[in-house]
Amino acid sequence: MHEFDLIQHYFTWTPTPAEVRVSVGDDAAIVQVAPDEELIISVDTLVNGVHFPLDTPAHAIGYKALAVNLSDLAAIGAKPRWLTQALTLPKLDQDWLADFAHGLKELAHQAGIFLIGGDTTRGPLSITIQVMGTTPKQQALLRSGAQVGDLIFVSGYLGDAATGLAVIQERLSLPTEDANYCRERLNYPSPRLELGVWLRGRANSCMDISDGLVADLKHLLTSSQVGAKLYHQSIPLSPALQKLDLSVALGFALTGGDDYELLFTAPKKLLAEIENYQLVSQLSLKCIGEITSKTSELSMDYELVNLPDGYNHFQ
Amino acid sequence: MHEFDLIQHYFTWTPTPAEVRVSVGDDAAIVQVAPDEELIISVDTLVNGVHFPLDTPAHAIGYKALAVNLSDLAAIGAKPRWLTQALTLPKLDQDWLADFAHGLKELAHQAGIFLIGGDTTRGPLSITIQVMGTTPKQQALLRSGAQVGDLIFVSGYLGDAATGLAVIQERLSLPTEDANYCRERLNYPSPRLELGVWLRGRANSCMDISDGLVADLKHLLTSSQVGAKLYHQSIPLSPALQKLDLSVALGFALTGGDDYELLFTAPKKLLAEIENYQLVSQLSLKCIGEITSKTSELSMDYELVNLPDGYNHFQ
Numbered sequence: 001m002h003e004f005d006l007i008q009h010y011f012t013w014t015p016t017p018a019e020v021r022v023s024v025g026d027d028a029a030i031v032q033v034a035p036d037e038e039l040i041i042s043v044d045t046l047v048n049g050v051h052f053p054l055d056t057p058a059h060a061i062g063y064k065a066l067a068v069n070l071s072d073l074a075a076i077g078a079k080p081r082w083l084t085q086a087l088t089l090p091k092l093d094q095d096w097l098a099d100f101a102h103g104l105k106e107l108a109h110q111a112g113i114f115l116i117g118g119d120t121t122r123g124p125l126s127i128t129i130q131v132m133g134t135t136p137k138q139q140a141l142l143r144s145g146a147q148v149g150d151l152i153f154v155s156g157y158l159g160d161a162a163t164g165l166a167v168i169q170e171r172l173s174l175p176t177e178d179a180n181y182c183r184e185r186l187n188y189p190s191p192r193l194e195l196g197v198w199l200r201g202r203a204n205s206c207m208d209i210s211d212g213l214v215a216d217l218k219h220l221l222t223s224s225q226v227g228a229k230l231y232h233q234s235i236p237l238s239p240a241l242q243k244l245d246l247s248v249a250l251g252f253a254l255t256g257g258d259d260y261e262l263l264f265t266a267p268k269k270l271l272a273e274i275e276n277y278q279l280v281s282q283l284s285l286k287c288i289g290e291i292t293s294k295t296s297e298l299s300m301d302y303e304l305v306n307l308p309d310g311y312n313h314f315q
Numbered sequence: 316m317h318e319f320d321l322i323q324h325y326f327t328w329t330p331t332p333a334e335v336r337v338s339v340g341d342d343a344a345i346v347q348v349a350p351d352e353e354l355i356i357s358v359d360t361l362v363n364g365v366h367f368p369l370d371t372p373a374h375a376i377g378y379k380a381l382a383v384n385l386s387d388l389a390a391i392g393a394k395p396r397w398l399t400q401a402l403t404l405p406k407l408d409q410d411w412l413a414d415f416a417h418g419l420k421e422l423a424h425q426a427g428i429f430l431i432g433g434d435t436t437r438g439p440l441s442i443t444i445q446v447m448g449t450t451p452k453q454q455a456l457l458r459s460g461a462q463v464g465d466l467i468f469v470s471g472y473l474g475d476a477a478t479g480l481a482v483i484q485e486r487l488s489l490p491t492e493d494a495n496y497c498r499e500r501l502n503y504p505s506p507r508l509e510l511g512v513w514l515r516g517r518a519n520s521c522m523d524i525s526d527g528l529v530a531d532l533k534h535l536l537t538s539s540q541v542g543a544k545l546y547h548q549s550i551p552l553s554p555a556l557q558k559l560d561l562s563v564a565l566g567f568a569l570t571g572g573d574d575y576e577l578l579f580t581a582p583k584k585l586l587a588e589i590e591n592y593q594l595v596s597q598l599s600l601k602c603i604g605e606i607t608s609k610t611s612e613l614s615m616d617y618e619l620v621n622l623p624d625g626y627n628h629f630q
Binding site for chain 1: 338364
């Protein structure tokens with residue numbers, strides 16, 4: 001049973017209360033709390049050895065635990081407001097805690113989000129962060145709004161984090177500088193909060209890429225009941241990944257997780273405006289394909305073989 | 316370093332944003348989200364083998380994970396609205412999940428709270444539930460409002476859950492019926508939501524008893540900058556605990572955790588009204604002492620010796 005089936009089966013409750021506009025299944029929940037304001041709620045857990053290698057610096061864990069949650073707010077176009085954390089620690093290690101708290105607060109400060117509560121308990125190291133944000137009523141960006149003919153965009157570069165993990169796990173060897181760059185992208189993802197807010201009223205659909213472009217785009221296609229065609233030469237690869245064999249680099253970019261970049265679709269007429277925003281924001285926004293009418297069908301002009309997890313074609 | 320010092324040191328951020336009325340340190344956070352409504356946010360983690368014995372039925376785990384959070388909403392006088400959960404599972408066990416989900420939903424249904432999101436991940440079993448509730452503006456019950464001369468009340472019976480744990484851990488032997496009763500009180504605590512709402516505008520201070528009466532009352536006294544005198548004959552003991560040696564029963568009632576009863580203070584003039592509510596609600600509300608002016612000092616007309624953890628007097 002896949003995680004999505006599990007959630008669907010055990011934790012999708014009906015009927016949904018009237019004030020809950022989006023419940024289980026999108027990047028975050030959306031609840032109407034005031035006539036003109038909606039509350040956006042997201043929760044993510046990081047488990048030691050599962051979501052980060054066992055020797056990840058505490059500062060990076062604190063930073064990343066918040067970053068992955070903020071990325072969900074970015075994907076929905078929300079302004080971050082408050083966070084809570086549930087921290088389970090195997091022992092009281094003050095050096096570790098100081099570094100962790102510092103990493104958390106550094107990003108919180110940048111993002112303008114404030115810690116309002118939590119729970120601290122003893123057990124195997126795990127960190128659950130819940131973020132709350134707000135948007136004006138009905139302006140949140142959902143996964144379900146992609147339209148046939150929309151262009152598909154992604155922010156930043158794809159595959160760097162998965163490449164960083166491969167380097168740490170010694171499945172891949174890179175020049176020192178590239179290895180350091182990819183490890184930094186794994187440990188310190190950049191939630192695209194400003195982009196998310198800018199996309200309100202512009203993008204037809206949006207989500208963040210946490211499980212890899214292909215897996216996440218498929219969710220978007222299913223939610224929107226559309227298909228997509230991708231152009232492999234447009235997939236944005238960092239200078240570090242451009243040095244790899246193309247099919248290896250594309251493998252990381254298409255199926256590697258932990259990028260936390262935004263994936264969104266917008267009508268063709270917005271292309272010039274998006275290109276201009278790219279110049280102003282200095283953030284790469286690449287058009288990587290187009291939405292088609294073939295429901296849930298994803299195709300690409302390149303066939304991948306020998307990917308790490310046996311993935312070899314799109315459906 | 317104690318949990319409270321840890322939170323104080325690493326996770327108490329300043330300055331608090333204007334819309335955050337109560338932050339880290341009370342039963343829950345309180346945030347102003349609309350002109351006449353406040354959002355109440357609480358988070359609690361349950362870790363396998365720490366917060367419940369390893370062989371606790373999944374149904375009870377689901378029920379209790381929500382109950383301990385709802386108890387925080389009860390303590391603040393909030394109406395429960397929404398919950399999220401972060402579920403970390405060692406493996407996919409559908410029987411376990413079905414029972415867990417059933418226990419969670421059973422209590423959620425009773426309490427009128429709705430699941431809006433979450434995160435599922437693989438790792439050592441741990442459950443983090445976050446509840447959100449609402450109150451009319453400025454009506455939440457805080458720990459900091461106790462007044463000299465207030466009477467101190469507790470709901471229900473104290474010490475049953477700790478006695479249940481002692482039975483499970485074979486540190487104590489009880490007649491079968493009493494053992495079953497105490498184990499049920501450990502596994503299925505009753506969040507006192509209706510009482511919490513009723514206490515709005517009546518109690519001067521309120522919190523829930525999760526760490527034991529003495530430990531929790533001390534927090535209330537510190538928050539309110541007052542002292543307290545307790546009367547040992549008024550501590551409410553269930554019929555099961557009344558059969559034990561008085562000092563053993565009082566030990567469980569005063570220092571045992573997991574009761575999730577409400578502890579509140581109210582002016583003497585409300586005594587008759589509270590006694591009448593007790594009759595109507597069929598919920599025991601015992602006056603167990605009085606608030607004094609001796610800041611943070613807690614005294615009782617009975618000296619306890621030989622408590623399990625070496626506790627032998629108040630101060």
